[in-house]
Amino acid sequence: MLTPDQVMDNYFLEARCMLIEVAATLDRYDRAVENSDNPPASDERLAKLYSSLSILADQSGPANRSERVLNHFSLPTD
Amino acid sequence: MQIIQPHYHGIARTAQDYERMAMSGVVAVAEPAFWAGFDRKYPETFIDYFHQISDFEPTRAAEYGIRHFCWVAVNPKEAENTELSREVLKEMPQFFEKPTVLGIGEIGLHKSTPNECEIFAEHVQLALDHDQLILIHTPHLEDKVTGTKRILEILRDFPVDPDRVWIDHAEEHTIKMIQDEGYWTGFTLYPITKCSPKRACDMVEIYGHERLLINSSADWGPSDPFTLQECVVEYRRRGNSLQQAIEVFYNNPVRFLAQNPKFDIPLVRVEEIHEDSASPV
Structure with a gap:
């Protein structure tokens, strides 16, 4: 490593x-x-891009940001 | 489409690159003198290098029908050694007489030290004394803004004609200060650092294509000569006409470089031919 x-x-x-x-x-x-x-008036994809940035800015969170970003851009599974 | 690669380090590339460039429309390249990846110890090493790019490299390019031109200088990184630099500067005028040498470059700054600034200024004076075009490298990454500002400050002390000076490696945070003083601006396309093809097209949309030179540098580091062709495709994808693309990627390099008459490549205009369908074939 x-x-x-x-x-x-x-x-x-x-x-x-x-x-x-x-x-x-x-x-x-x-x-x-x-x-x-x-x-x-708006674009959902753009909103998704902006909201995903908070995941990148989460310095203290767990080391699974790529997983969280992928989930963020995924359709809900429930 | 015919294009000109105005900043290309051919000695660091293979013949296959020349072949592929020829196949993708490149008709001429211009090779500035640059850092070899290590600091040279002897002035004679620079002199041999200048012979390589002014005598030998044109023959490699000619194998593929590409015109090769070059610039001579002590690059900003090695300019830290002032004694060595001055020895090389003394020898440079003999190269101004060569048929493919276009001017002095790439000079500029690396870490913007006092030594670098002194040698940069001495190069500018030499260019003025010999009526040479000037090509300026701006620093990398976190040093770029400081170095670009310092370069502009130093240039203000000389009676340079901004139309004969090209300041290269500009990005979004340095383009305006260069353009505000009337110099030619260069974007260098790299895979990771400097500028990407998409960002270059963004800046053309914002600032226009006047006094603008786009290149991919292509040296011994992570670089790719074909980012220039990628930029042409991106530019056309955005709805720009063939003639507009020619203005950016062909005619602009001609406009700047042909200020030295050795660069004898003419401007190009696209003309549509509408043949009479009734005419005999």
Whole structure:
């Protein structure tokens, strides 16, 4: 198993890249809304993206964030 | 579609890359002098390197019908060694006479140390003395904003024509400060760091394509020359016409680089031909 330092050394830049891509996607959506004559009132997928970010920001929670994000984007099973 | 790769480190790539670039529309590349992955000890090593990129590398590219041009400089990382840098600077003017050398680059800053700043300024002065184009590297990651601001401060001390200066590796947090001072701006597409094809297209939408050069650098590190073609596809997917794509990925490099007459590649305009169906074949 990697040490904590090795995890950061190996994956910091890749994670940074992916977060910037998410930020750019959200900006792209906002600009498209601004330029649209008939913007959607809301979009469930966008809401899902925003609400998923709280899972990433949960620093003290259990180390199953990817599972929680996947569940967040899944249809309810009940 | 024909495209120009304005920032490409061919010596770090295989012949297969040249072949695939030729097959995907690349007609010309320009290779700035850069860091070799280790700090060189002798000025002669740089001189041999300049010969490699100005004499030999054009012959590799020509095998695939690609025009190869280059720039000479001591890169920002090795500029920390001022004594070595000054020895190399003395030898650089002989290369300005070579038929494929376009100017001085990539200079700039790495960690923005006083030594780097001194050597950067001396390169700028040399470019002015010899009427050369200038290509500037901005620092990586967390050093980019500070370094870009410092580069702009240093340039203000010189009577440079912003139209003859290209400041590369800009991202969302540095593009505006570069454009506000009238310089050409570059986006470098990398798989992980710098800029992605989608983000580059976002910035073209926001800031327009004037004085803009998109490249994929492609060196010995994690990089991919074909992120440029990926960016062309992303740009067209967003509804931009073939001519608009040519403006960004072909005509803009021509507009900047052809300020040195050695870059003798003409601008391109798409013309639709509507043949008379009744005409004999």
